[in-house]
Every structure is written in structure tokens, then in C-alpha cells.
Amino acid sequence: MIPEGPSPVTSSPLQFFPWMSPSPGIGSPFPWLWELKPEERGLWLIRLLVACANHVAAGSLENANIGLEQISHLASPDGDTMQRIAAYFTEALANRMLKAWPGLHKALNSTKISSVPDEILVQKLFFELCPFLKLAYIITNQAIVEAMEGEKMVHIIDLNSCEPAQWINLFQTFSARPEGPPHLRITGIHEQKEVLEQMALRLTEEAEKLDIPFQFNPIVCKLENLDLESLRVKTGEALAVSSVLQLHSLLATDDEVPGRNFNSPPVSKTRVLQMTQRTFGEWLEKEPVHIYNPSSDIASSPSSLAPAPKMGSFLAALRALSPKVMVVTEQESNHNGPTLMERVIEALNFYAALFDCLESTVSRAPIERQKVEKMLFGEEIKNIIACEGGERKDRHEKLEKWILRLELAGFGRVPLSYHGMLQAGRLLQSNNYDGYKMKEENGCLVMCWQERPLYSISAWGFRR
Numbered sequence: 406m407i408p409e410g411p412s413p414v415t416s417s418p419l420q421f422f423p424w425m426s427p428s429p430g431i432g433s434p435f436p437w438l439w440e441l442k443p444e445e446r447g448l449w450l451i452r453l454l455v456a457c458a459n460h461v462a463a464g465s466l467e468n469a470n471i472g473l474e475q476i477s478h479l480a481s482p483d484g485d486t487m488q489r490i491a492a493y494f495t496e497a498l499a500n501r502m503l504k505a506w507p508g509l510h511k512a513l514n515s516t517k518i519s520s521v522p523d524e525i526l527v528q529k530l531f532f533e534l535c536p537f538l539k540l541a542y543i544i545t546n547q548a549i550v551e552a553m554e555g556e557k558m559v560h561i562i563d564l565n566s567c568e569p570a571q572w573i574n575l576f577q578t579f580s581a582r583p584e585g586p587p588h589l590r591i592t593g594i595h596e597q598k599e600v601l602e603q604m605a606l607r608l609t610e611e612a613e614k615l616d617i618p619f620q621f622n623p624i625v626c627k628l629e630n631l632d633l634e635s636l637r638v639k640t641g642e643a644l645a646v647s648s649v650l651q652l653h654s655l656l657a658t659d660d661e662v663p664g665r666n667f668n669s670p671p672v673s674k675t676r677v678l679q680m681t682q683r684t685f686g687e688w689l690e691k692e693p694v695h696i697y698n699p700s701s702d703i704a705s706s707p708s709s710l711a712p713a714p715k716m717g718s719f720l721a722a723l724r725a726l727s728p729k730v731m732v733v734t735e736q737e738s739n740h741n742g743p744t745l746m747e748r749v750i751e752a753l754n755f756y757a758a759l760f761d762c763l764e765s766t767v768s769r770a771p772i773e774r775q776k777v778e779k780m781l782f783g784e785e786i787k788n789i790i791a792c793e794g795g796e797r798k799d800r801h802e803k804l805e806k807w808i809l810r811l812e813l814a815g816f817g818r819v820p821l822s823y824h825g826m827l828q829a830g831r832l833l834q835s836n837n838y839d840g841y842k843m844k845e846e847n848g849c850l851v852m853c854w855q856e857r858p859l860y861s862i863s864a865w866g867f868r869r
Contacts, residue, residue: 547825566593720814
């Protein structure tokens with residue numbers, strides 16, 4: 406649907422709010438802003454965010470700047486769900502705008518320090534505050550246990566080796582086997598040496614307690630640089646692969662459309678998208694959102710796959726190792742669309758649900774919640790929105806696309822363990838995780854907040 410009306414390239418974000426005058430002084434804190442009810446404020450934030458993103462996509466930075474000033478009076482990193490979401494999306498949009506001046510952008514980011522202890526901490530906090538990783542580990546481990554029945558030598562390749570709790574649970578299951586535990590080797594891959602050192606220490610201690618013959622083989626590198634020869638798969642080993650929120654990083658590619666500057670699209674179109682997700686969608690249902698889309702002809706569809714040469718070669722190399730099972734957990738959202746506005750709308754839906762999870766589970770004050778939102782979700786949002794080409798690593802895709810990619814690479818779906826799903830269900834019930842649900846889909850599993858799917862789990866085997 407292509408509505409008639411002014412081009413978003415030249416119109417102001419205030420066109421959406423005819424009674425909202427910028428005087429006296431653009432960006433002044435209007436008293437009425439603070440009188441809005443939470444639901445009204447949430448709706449205003451969504452409309453302002455989408456209007457601002459339209460201008461960023463169109464390269465209209467002056468109008469985008471006006472929009473950011475207006476949003477700043479409503480957004481807050483310690484407010485309600487939509488206020489928090491708006492704070493991180495405006496930061497991401499501003500970061501993208503700054504990239505129009507590479508020298509300025511580099512100067513402002515040149516002294517930022519990445520702290521490994523903080524990265525480890527925020528992953529642990531996410532594990533503790535939300536059940537998604539716990540559920541993924543239970544399902545993954547049970548799939549491995551059943552695939553390895555009767556095997557005496559088991560080798561597990563962990564593509565994102567950062568959480569000892571996953572494998573400690575597996576150790577305990579293996580130690581209870583009637584025939585005794587197998588000889589177990591885990592190859593852990595992570596780009597931080599300190600993370601792997603902690604993994605090795607913790608897992609070795611637990612293996613000794615349970616009298617399990619165990620080796621940990623650490624590989625310090627990014628997944629995209631992994632040399633599969635370094636995995637040292639031995640004859641006679643039964644191989645399993647675990648990938649938790651990691652495979653999507655291999656979709657990164659230098660995918661800029663030739664001749665197109667992301668701040669200066671060549672045409673002006675709008676189309677109407679109607680959102681239907683919980684909270685975010687309920688507000689958006691009240692009126693349609695006008696989306697700037699310079700290339701609707703290349704919009705992503707469920708059956709189309711973005712080119713990903715690294716992914717293709719990596720999956721082909723993994724298949725050549727003949728794993729008995731590979732379990733893949735990924736974000737259930739399409740953040741790999743070719744246009745900025747597709748990614749903004751998808752990300753708003755996805756992260757609004759994640760922030761809503763935390764809102765229902767943890768009060769607003771704790772620093773732990775703020776760290777997860779800023780250092781994990783906020784950084785993902787920034788990567789999805791502010792980055793392009795090889796820099797854009799968080800290219801999450803939905804299950805239907807992962808099924809296509811893995812089947813094209815020669816893998817066949819393996820039904821997920823019924824026992825594993827029962828265990829996962831018991832975890833939700835026993836810990837009073839109200840609002841969290843699991844659904845079976847195409848022989849795989851999706852983990853939901855209310856009715857909104859957020860993560861998928863699928864199991865795969867070597868297909869001859």
C-alpha cells in the first residue's frame with residue numbers, strides 16, 4: 406500500500422503531530438509531555454521513533470535531529486518498558502547518523518574500553534534473569550544425551566563457550582548412565598582467552614568430582630576465523646555441535662548495494678506496516694505507521710535468503726565432520742533485512758518483548774537489569790541499526806530461514822527430545838516463570854514471551 410502525501414525526505418517529524426508546535430525553541434521540555442499517561446507516552450514514543458528512523462533512512466539528518474530532541478523528553482533508561490526501549494533506539498539512530506562524519510564518529514569512540522569481566526558478567530546476568538538460556542541448555546543437552554546413547558568417546562564442539570552451567574548439567578546426566586560415563590572432550594570456541602580459562606577450570610573440577618574422563622580443548626578466535634582443522638576430531642569419536650546464539654554472526658557480509666549511500670537513498674516511497682505484537686503492537690494498532698522504504702522490491706520474504714558465503718562454507722565444513730547431532734539456538738526475528746526500516750520495525754517488536762520480560766521479572770531499580778539492557782540488548786540494537794556491511798554482526802533470522810540454510814547445506818532435521826521438552830516445562834513451572842511459553846513448530850521449538858516467539862531451537866543430523 407503506497408499512500409499519497411508528503412515525502413518523508415523533506416517533511417518534519419512534527420507532521421505526525423500537527424498540534425505539537427516546536428516553539429518556544431525546538432526541543433524545549435513541553436509541560437504536556439509529563440502529563441501523559443504511560444500508554445499515551447508509549448504510543449507517542451513509538452510514533453516519534455518511527456518518524457525519526459524514517460528521516461535517518463532518508464538521509465534527512467536535520468529532521469532526524471529534531472525528532473531525537475523530542476524523544477529525549479520522553480525516553481529514559483530507567484523508566485517503563487517503552488521509555489527504556491526508546492533510550493536505546495535513539496542512541497542507535499544517533500550513532501548511525503554520526504557515521505555520516507567518519508572522523509567525528511571515530512573520535513567519539515576512540516577511547517572506549519571493552520571489559521572482559523563485564524562481558525562475562527552480563528552474559529551470566531541474562532542467564533539468571535531470563536529462562537531462555539536455561540531452556541536452550543536443557544533441550545540441547547538432552548538431544549546430545551540421546552544421540553550419544555551407547556557411545557564411549559564423545560566430542561562436543563561448543564561454538565559459543567562461555568557458560569559452564571550448561572555442561573555441568575550434561576556431566577551429571579552422563580555420570581548416571583548405567584554403563585558409566587563416556588570419555589568426554591569439549592572443544593570450546595570463544596574470542597576471549599579469559600572466558601575459556603574459566604570454562605576449563607570449572608569444568609575440569611566438576612569432571613573430577615564425578616569421575617568423568619574429560620579434556621577441554623580451548624580455541625581462542627572469532628567463529629568467522631575458525632580453522633576446522635584445529636578442532637582435532639579423532640577417529641572413533643561421536644561428534645556433537647552446540648551453537649547458542651552464535652551462527653548468525655557468520656551471515657555478516659559486505660552487502661552494500663553498489664552506488665547507494667545509506668544516508669542518501671535515491672527514491673522516496675512510503676508503505677504502511679501494521680504491527681500485531683503484544684504491547685508494542687497493541688499501541689500501533691491504533692493507527693498505521695508510515696515507513697520509508699527506498700527499495701520495496703528487494704524486501705526480504707520468508708523464502709528468500711540473503712547471500713552468506715561464510716555461512717555456506719562453514720556449514721559445509723561442519724557437515725564434512727559427520728556430526729551425530731547439531732543443536733542450534735537463535736533469535737526468532739528477522740534483523741537481517743536489506744533496509745534500515747525493516748530492521749527498525751522488527752527490532753522494536755523483538756526488543757520490546759524482551760524488555761517486557763525483564764519488566765515482569767525484575768523491578769526497575771536493580772543495576773543488574775540495567776546492565777543486561779545496556780550492555781547486551783543495547784549493544785545488539787546498536788549493531789542492528791547503526792551498522793552496515795561486515796560490521797553488522799547481529800543478523801538474526803527466523804527459524805524458517807535457518808531450516809532452509811541448514812537443509813541446503815546437507816543437514817536433516819532431528820526431532821527434539823520429548824523428555825527434554827518435559828524437563829524444560831518443569832523448569833518454567835517450578836520457578837514460576839509466568840508468561841513464558843514453549844511451542845513446537847516444524848519439529849523444532851520456539852520459546853515465547855506471552856504469544857511472541859523470541860528464540861528458536863532446532864536439532865540437525867548429518868544427512869548422507
